[in-house]
Amino acid sequence: RVKNMMVHGTSDMYSAFKAFQEKANLNNKSYVIILSDCRDWAGPKQNGIPASVHLVEEMVRDSKKVVILNPEDRNKWDIVDSCVSLYEDAGAHVFEVNTLNQLAQFVEQM
Numbered sequence: 001r002v003k004n005m006m007v008h009g010t011s012d013m014y015s016a017f018k019a020f021q022e023k024a025n026l027n028n029k030s031y032v033i034i035l036s037d038c039r040d041w042a043g044p045k046q047n048g049i050p051a052s053v054h055l056v057e058e059m060v061r062d063s064k065k066v067v068i069l070n071p072e073d074r075n076k077w078d079i080v081d082s083c084v085s086l087y088e089d090a091g092a093h094v095f096e097v098n099t100l101n102q103l104a105q106f107v108e109q110m
Contacts, residue, residue: 013052013083014043021055030063037072038083038094053086060091069097069106 040050074096077084
């Protein structure tokens with residue numbers, strides 16, 4: 001990355017989530033913790049909405065809780081290809097975690 005400029009067109013959350021679901025055996029005791037910036041440039045879209053949102057809904061339905069630890073600054077959420085609000089609407093809990101203090105605060109809350 002050149003001086004923190006954004007790199008476009010490479011993330012595909014749909015494929016990542018689909019591969020995870022094929023390997024994981026989720027149930028009502030499962031906690032899913034995702035480390036992601038929630039950007040979905042390359043994933044398929046359904047009616048203009050990233051198809052990865054539907055997979056997040058499925059993970060929320062099939063598990064006890066879905067948590068996303070997002071290393072990106074909150075002021076960059078929901079800009080361009082960011083799906084943060086869509087994933088939250090699907091039932092995921094998203095936390096900004098890009099420092100050790102933020103990680104510690106998240107662990108305290110859990």
